Amino acid sequence: AQSVSQHNHHVILSEAASLELGCNYSYGGTVNLFWYVQYPGQHLQLLLKYFSGDPLVKGIKGFEAEFIKSKFSFNLRKPSVQWSDTAEYFCAAKPNTGTASKLTFGTGTRLQVTL
Amino acid sequence: DTAVSQTPKYLVTQMGNDKSIKCEQNLGHDTMYWYKQDSKKFLKIMFSYNNKELIINETVPNRFSPKSPDKAHLNLHINSLELGDSAVYFCASSQSGGRGYTFGSGTRLTVV
Numbered sequence: 349a350q351s352v353s354q355h356n357h358h359v360i361l362s363e364a365a366s367l368e369l370g371c372n373y374s375y376g377g378t379v380n381l382f383w384y385v386q387y388p389g390q391h392l393q394l395l396l397k398y399f400s401g402d403p404l405v406k407g408i409k410g411f412e413a414e415f416i417k418s419k420f421s422f423n424l425r426k427p428s429v430q431w432s433d434t435a436e437y438f439c440a441a442k443p444n445t446g447t448a449s450k451l452t453f454g455t456g457t458r459l460q461v462t463l
Numbered sequence: 464d465t466a467v468s469q470t471p472k473y474l475v476t477q478m479g480n481d482k483s484i485k486c487e488q489n490l491g492h493d494t495m496y497w498y499k500q501d502s503k504k505f506l507k508i509m510f511s512y513n514n515k516e517l518i519i520n521e522t523v524p525n526r527f528s529p530k531s532p533d534k535a536h537l538n539l540h541i542n543s544l545e546l547g548d549s550a551v552y553f554c555a556s557s558q559s560g561g562r563g564y565t566f567g568s569g570t571r572l573t574v575v
Contacts, residue, residue: 382563382564384566386504390568391553391566391567391568391569392506392553392566393566394563394564394565397563436504438506446559448511448513448518448519450508450511450519451496451508451564452508453505453506453507455503455504455505456504456505456506458504
C-alpha cells in the first residue's frame, strides 16, 4: 500500500531562516505529489503540486518543492520564512492510476516561526 | 462563491445521537470525498464517490453512511455517535482526469 512519510513532526525557526521539510512516498509507479498548508483553525490550502515535467515546482507564497524520483522524495523549501508561515504542512501523494486511486497524506509537520 | 462548502461548521452533540454533515461543490467536479482529521492532525480518507457511485470505502464503522444524491453533493450521516468520532471532517472534490483536489473548510464535530 502506498504511504507518505514526513519525518519532521515539529519545526521551530526564526523569521528569515530557510526552511526545508522532508517528504518521502512509497509507490513504484507514477505519482502526483502535493503540498498543502493548514493555518490554525482553517482548512487545507494547496501550496503546490507536481504532475510531470520540471521536477522543481514553484508554488504560492514563495514555496517550492523538488521531486527527486530516485529518492522518492518531494521536499518543500522556502528561502526565508515569515511569522505568517506558522501552520501545519502536509505532503500528499496520489498514484496516477485513475479515479479510484487515493490521495494519501503524510502525518504533517507543524512549523512554528518565531519573531 | 465558495467552491466546496460544508455545513455545519461546528457540531456539538451527545453520545448516541445521529447527525448529518452536508457538502456541496460548485466546481463541476465528478468526484467527491470525505476525509477525517483526528486530534493529532492526521488526515485519512473515508469515502469517495464518482458520479454518485461509491468507489472508495475505507475501513470505517458502518455507523457512517455517505449519500450522494447528485454529483455536486456528498452528505455524511453518522449514527449512534461515540466519543471517538470527535474530529474535523473535510469534504473535497476533484475532476477525474484532472489531479487537483479542492477542500471544504471542515466540520468540527465534538461528541460529549
